[in-house]
Amino acid sequence: GAVVSQHPSWVICKSGTSVKIECRSLDFQATTMFWYRQFPKQSLMLMATSNEGSKATYEQGVEKDKFLINHASLTLSTLTVTSAHPEDSSFYICSARDPRGLGNQPQHFGDGTRLSIL
């Protein structure tokens, strides 16, 4: 079964709306979670690394004031897209680093959130 839950799976909203996406690790504590964005026919682009209890680390070119990340507990990280515009429409995917060992899957992925801004 899924070990990382991402919600919602699909969002359609008007331009200017803020949208919050949740990422939960279900059976392990994730001190580190990752947020990716993927545009059609392109690969995953890491947006930021979310660390429990501290500020997120953003990749170059990602606006931290627009994409707010909160990792207040060991099982939950949230990404808020503030004042979303049509160009923010994309597929957002979270993943959580599994501390139980790097032997196999280093990260477990959520199912993704498809965000469409009208």
Add this chain to the structure above:
Amino acid sequence: GQNIDQPTEMTATEGAIVQINCTYQTSGFNGLFWYQQHAGEAPTFLSYNVLDGLEEKGRFSSFLSRSKGYSYLLLKELQMKDSASYLCAVMDSNYQLIWGAGTKLIIKP
């Protein structure tokens, strides 16, 4: 800089075998991973290599040569459901995953 190269697109026939190559240059190496991603879905884990050699898992096998900075994913007995993008990722010295752009595999009947 860090770089992972894989072909953009490949086409193969149902029932055949296909090999998807990946070359990498990264700051350190803590393993190479292959993921499968169907359109509109999140990636799913396929394989992990940290030592040189071949890892076999059913119809899928993955090979690694650390000295050459090279890996391949081998898919046998191709099925239509194997049509997807295949992502190569390397874990660097900071245990961060560096992703390739993905190879779109098209299976024809």
